[in-house]
Amino acid sequence: MMCRVCDSTRLEPALDLGLQPWCNHFLKPDEVGKEPTYPLRLVYCHDCSTTQLDYTVKKEVMFGDHTYLSGVTKSLSSHFRGVADEIDRRLPARSRPKTVLDIGSNDGTQLKHFQALGYDVLGVESSKTTAKIAMDAGVPTVNAFFNLDTARQIGRKFDAINAAGVFFHLEELHSVTDAIRECLEPDGLFCVQFLYMKRIVENLAFDQIYHEHLLYYNLANIEVLLNRHGLAMYDCHLAPIHGGSIIGFVGHKGAKEPSDRLRQMRQAEATAKSNDLATYHEFARRVARMKDENVAYLAGRKAAGKRIFGMGAPVKGNTMLNYFGVGKQYLDCLVEKNTLRKGLYSPGMHLPVLIEDELPSPPDVYYVLAWNFKNEILANNKPLLDRGVEFFFPVDPDKVAA
Numbered sequence: 001m002m003c004r005v006c007d008s009t010r011l012e013p014a015l016d017l018g019l020q021p022w023c024n025h026f027l028k029p030d031e032v033g034k035e036p037t038y039p040l041r042l043v044y045c046h047d048c049s050t051t052q053l054d055y056t057v058k059k060e061v062m063f064g065d066h067t068y069l070s071g072v073t074k075s076l077s078s079h080f081r082g083v084a085d086e087i088d089r090r091l092p093a094r095s096r097p098k099t100v101l102d103i104g105s106n107d108g109t110q111l112k113h114f115q116a117l118g119y120d121v122l123g124v125e126s127s128k129t130t131a132k133i134a135m136d137a138g139v140p141t142v143n144a145f146f147n148l149d150t151a152r153q154i155g156r157k158f159d160a161i162n163a164a165g166v167f168f169h170l171e172e173l174h175s176v177t178d179a180i181r182e183c184l185e186p187d188g189l190f191c192v193q194f195l196y197m198k199r200i201v202e203n204l205a206f207d208q209i210y211h212e213h214l215l216y217y218n219l220a221n222i223e224v225l226l227n228r229h230g231l232a233m234y235d236c237h238l239a240p241i242h243g244g245s246i247i248g249f250v251g252h253k254g255a256k257e258p259s260d261r262l263r264q265m266r267q268a269e270a271t272a273k274s275n276d277l278a279t280y281h282e283f284a285r286r287v288a289r290m291k292d293e294n295v296a297y298l299a300g301r302k303a304a305g306k307r308i309f310g311m312g313a314p315v316k317g318n319t320m321l322n323y324f325g326v327g328k329q330y331l332d333c334l335v336e337k338n339t340l341r342k343g344l345y346s347p348g349m350h351l352p353v354l355i356e357d358e359l360p361s362p363p364d365v366y367y368v369l370a371w372n373f374k375n376e377i378l379a380n381n382k383p384l385l386d387r388g389v390e391f392f393f394p395v396d397p398d399k400v401a402a
């Protein structure tokens with residue numbers, strides 16, 4: 001295998017999470033137990049320091065019909081509004097409506113915030129069902145995978161391009177990055193958002209590692225990728241979204257000097273040795289310890305006669321449940337708001353998904369898989385907390401914000 005970013009063959013195993021099913025496909029009753037499994041293994045590149053999966057589940061398997069809707073949770077919606085406002089502030093004035101392209105535009109939630117600012121918008125979304133939801137809501141959307149071919153079909157340039165959480169999904173990484181450069185106006189702004197690997201490691205949020213996420217970036221390595229394709233980051237900041245994401249601002253190479261903030265964050269990576277293999281080996285040891293601690297906690301509660309439900313059925317929750325081996329022996333079910341997953345079962349552990357509003361009674365303990373929405377969950381469940389229902393967060397996102 002070659003490094004997906006720099007083509008080096010000097011790759012070394014960093015973390016092995018075993019064989020896991022594709023975690024975004026919740027199972028219909030007749031699919032339970034028939035789901036194929038694939039290696040879920042992180043390798044480290046000695047040349048560009050990018051960590052990445054060494055096995056690719058085909059994108060047609062992964063993105064045909066995903067059921068994650070970005071409009072569902074409140075904290076994401078306010079994040080999307082913030083991103084639209086920030087991009088708009090940074091763009092130079094135009095004598096015509098400004099234009100924006102959103103890659104992986106999902107149900108159009110992000111683009112609606114741009115429409116509210118008067119933008120001419122276009123989304124590209126690979127899931128047919130989700131693209132239709134966006135179009136029905138009045139958000140122009142191309143149902144395709146974004147790459148050079150798609151860019152040429154679109155055939156125009158944009159003042160802003162946004163890519164939230166897709167830049168690590170991409171099998172055609174180089175075609176996509178070229179396509180972004182092709183579609184970007186000379187003074188345009190590409191806003192890239194990605195899970196920050198430095199935070200994943202510091203916070204033990206290993207559940208963010210799953211087959212859809214082929215790549216795990218720090219600044220040092222995403223900059224290798226961007227530079228390779230004539231693009232350069234000139235500013236960025238860390239946002240609490242998904243437990244710690246970089247919002248990076250990128251232009252054509254040479255268009256802008258790097259900000260002081262970007263220089264400081266690069267320095268912080270170097271000081272913390274975030275791009276060293278030894279840091280990943282230590283990460284793997286801590287993840288193994290976390291498994292022992294979580295299983296001991298759940299076994300203790302179960303032995304005390306408590307009913308335990310999983311809260312949320314996020315994709316990442318499956319990485320955690322499957323690696324920990326936490327299934328029906330501890331959890332009765334997973335409780336979700338997204339009704340698209342109603343009646344389905346979690347891949348691997350086969351826990352049934354129930355809808356929050358339809359629960360006959362709450363459990364004694366919620367094991368919170370959707371930990372990145374901690375504040376929203378605690379605020380929404382105040383009555384349960386007051387009645388003594390326990391909420392256990394395997395990962396604490398507040399540490400990320402620190």
Ligand SMILES: [Zn+2]
Nearest residue numbers: 003006045048
């Ligand atoms: Zn590399």
